[in-house]
Structure formats: C-alpha cells, structure tokens
Amino acid sequence: MASVDLERIRAILPTLLRITRVERQSWQKVADKLAELDGILALRADHGGAVPHLYRPGDDLSDLVLEPRYPMALTLNLLLAHYPESRLGVVVRGCDERALVEMVKRNQVNLERVFLIGVACSKEQATSCRCATPYPPQVMAGEAVEGVEDDRLETYESMSVEQRREFWTRQFAKCLKCYGCRNICPECFCRVCALEHGLWVELGQLAPPFPSFHLIRAMHMVARCVGCRQCELSCPAGIPLTALYSLLNRDAEELFGYRAGRNVNEKPPLVLPLEEKR
Amino acid sequence: MMGYSNTLTICPYCGTGCGLYLQVLDGRAVGVLPAKQHPISEGMLCIKGWNCISFVYHPDRLSQPLIRRAGQLEAASWDEALDRVVGKLNEVLQESGPDAIGFLCSAKCTSEENYLLQKLARSVIGTPHIDHCARL
Helix, strand or coil: CCCCCHHHHHHHHHHHHHHHHHHHHHHHHHHHHHCCCCEEEEEEEECCEEEEEEECCCCCCCCEECCCCCCCHHHHHHHHHHCCCCCEEEEECHHHHHHHHHHHHCCCCCCCCEEEEEECCCHHHHHHHCCCCCCCCCCCECCCCCCCCCCHHHHHHCCCHHHHHHHHHHHHCCCCCCCHHHHCCCCCCCCCCHHHCCCCCCCCCCCCCCCHHHHHHHHHCCCCCCCCCHHHHHCCCCCCHHHHHHHHHHHHHHHHCCCCCCCCCCCCHHHCCCCCCC | CCCEEEEEEECCCCCCCCEEEEEEECCEEEEEEECCCCCCCCCCCCHHHHCCCCCCCCCCCCCCCEEEECCEEEECCHHHHHHHHHHHHHHHHHHHCHHHCCEEECCCCCHHHHHHHHHHHHHHHCCCCEEEHHHC
C-alpha cells in the first residue's frame, strides 16, 4: 500500500485552502449578480476538468470552479451572437479579458451589456501558463500574483539566425494542419481564412509548405495575441506557437508602444488610418 | 429562453478516441471544444475532431435505411432492411457455406460493437473472415 506523503500534503495545503477561499468569493459575486442578469458564463467542474457553463438565475453554483483554466471569450461571443438582447455576465481571468478587449477593438464583440467578474489566477496557474499578467485589471475574487516570464524567449533569441531557421523549420514540419491553433484562438475570427486559401497555402499538403502557413498566422497575431496559450496547448504537434507570437509582440511593443489587451481605448497599430501618426 | 450546454463525448472518426465537448445551443450542436482533461487527447484534436459536427445536419446524411430495387435506392424501414440482410446472408450461407461470407468492422464503432460483430461472424455464421476498415 502506498504511504501517505504527509509532507507533501502539508506543502500543498495552503494552496488548496486558498483556492477554496477564492472560489467562495467568486460564488458570492456570481450569486449576487445572477439575480440581475439573464445568465453568467463561468467554469463548471465536469468529468475531472472544467468547461464554460451558462449559469441561470436560481441555479446551484456549488460546482462553479476557477481552475483548471478554460478560455471563455469564444463561448461568450457565441452566446452574445445567438442571444443579442440578453444581459450576460462572465467570469474572466486576465487572458480572457485581454482577449475580449482585442475583440472589441475589431468589432467582434460588444461588451456594453456584459458584466465582467474578474478573477486572479493562482501562482500555480500563472507558472504553468508562463503568464506575464495573470490577473484582469479589476480583480473581484482572488489576489493578483506576480507575472512569470516565458523563459523560452531568451533561449530562442540566443540562437543564431541559422539555428533559428533550423529550429522553426523542424517545428513547423511537425504540423498536422489541424487548424486547432486558429480554431481555438479568440482573435482568429475571419470568415474567409487565408490559411484555407490555395493562393497562400497549397491545399492537401502535409506538413504545410514552409513557411507560409505558420508565418501568415504569426503575422496576423502581431499586436493581437494576448498570450492565452490556447494555440500551443491545443497543438497535437507541440509547436511552441505562443513563444513565436510573444517574440513578435515584443517587437510591436518596442516599435509602437502597443501591448495587446492592455486598454480598450488604445488602437492597434495595424488598424490605425494611414494619416494618423503616433 | 436561453439554452446552452456542453456535452462530453468521444470523436466518432477513428480508434484513438479523443475527448471533445459538443457545444449545444437551443438544442442544436453548433461547435466543438477540446476536452482538456481527457486522458487520451489532453485538449488536442486533429482536423477531423475539430470538424466532427459537420455531418450532423448535413443534407446528405443517411437518416434511414435504403434498399436498392431495380438499380434505384429506395427508403425502407429498419425491419425491412434487417430482414433483407438476414435473408441474403442465409442465402449465401446455404449456397456457398460460411467461408463465402466476410465481415468488416470499424474504428468508428465502440469496442463492444466490434466484439459483437466478431461474435456474430465466428459463432453465428462460422467464418474466420473478419477484417478492419483501416486495411481496406
């Protein structure tokens, strides 16, 4: 029989207690607000994981959880498109809110009728996500913890140009062309996608010919990717996509002072009219 | 009245058995979300899983059995279709024996369904000829 590791239980106990306390806070917020709204989109514990669920007034909230993380923006957008008159709330973490902010700027979602309940991620979640900003601007449940640097960026940048080309060629050669990175991305919303067009990406070829498929997507992520990491987490080939987009976005920040998802009133550099100067 | 739910299920396309959620809006399947907690797929899907709802409401989807009569496919009841299958299998069995009959199982079926198929082949018909759609 396996022995009970008391030391380990002692070590993780504060974390467990904290999550429970934070979840209680969020249940209270959701319960208070739910009476005024048509529904609140939040994570519900399901089969050992969590998935977005639409809680309606009067629903039992005991299965509402905050982790494990599941992205909310796409599901919220689906609900808003289908029920445009509804008044909805949504429990958002930092990456969810940043995703919605960038969607607003591109007229993909209207948040005027949406009530945001901001929750901060735990240290463990932030670390596993390598998230620089693991909290939304207004935290209603939980306590904001410091961000974590993505240590891969330094490694990739320390490579020579030849090494980088070799590294990314090898990565992209693993691509199954499942389109999962695009499907799960809250910022990929074009009805006609360049990645499905034979002019840009030769159809029926596996792996997609280097480098058009991945670099088209990478260019579309400039000043747009909010670092939610859903693309690389969904990638069956394990391509470090978010790291690639982070490197591009670091350039965008240096050149244009723009950081995706930071402020709903900041205009993305690539949608500024030509006559407007920064 | 708003109706939104996620139904956890298994991708119907191959034997890997990736986990996914069907997004159901007002009683209609409208999208797919990968199931991150699934022990096989861990939140990843291939292009077939991502698109596995595309056949659900497709106009070409067969919703009832068809029997070919004089070169034309005609709608039939399940009883009629199954009677036809049993009749033809018996006919071949009588004329040519069990070795003239083969069965093809499928990755799109459950293990239990495939088990039943081989049982039907070996115990009921008495043929060793069983193969899999992946080798067609």
